[in-house]
Amino acid sequence: METKKCEECGEAIKGRIDKKFCSDLCRNSFNNKLNSDSNNLVRNINNILRKNRRILEESLQGDKTTLPKQKLLDKGFNFNYHTNQSITRNNHTYTFCYEFGYLPLENDIILVVKKREK
Ligand SMILES: [Zn+2]
Numbered sequence: 001m002e003t004k005k006c007e008e009c010g011e012a013i014k015g016r017i018d019k020k021f022c023s024d025l026c027r028n029s030f031n032n033k034l035n036s037d038s039n040n041l042v043r044n045i046n047n048i049l050r051k052n053r054r055i056l057e058e059s060l061q062g063d064k065t066t067l068p069k070q071k072l073l074d075k076g077f078n079f080n081y082h083t084n085q086s087i088t089r090n091n092h093t094y095t096f097c098y099e100f101g102y103l104p105l106e107n108d109i110i111l112v113v114k115k116r117e118k
Helices: 022-058 069-074
Strands: 064-068 084-087 094-096 100-103 109-114
Touching: 022 069, 022 094, 022 100, 064 069, 069 109
Parallel strands: none
Antiparallel strands: 064 109, 084 094, 094 100, 100 109
């Protein structure tokens, strides 16, 4: 008969064939680890988004501001993460981190804006 091994500790499992863990303890610690990994991921991404938002907020002067992309990168802006995008009538795609957004212009210049309240 084939023996299954506990996914947490590797011990051979006795009993029902559909069991994945040797004990409740192993099942719990396996699931806790899974949860904490995805919590870490969520936390890390939230931190990136909050940082991006703060950098945009700090860069914005008045309604809109243009600045070199490099200035955002120097402050640690991460262009891989955003909360949403919106396309204007003239087909420009603004990328937002919460209420602050940006539009890449020519020559690595970035236009920073704040979403208008509706
Ligand atoms: Zn086990």
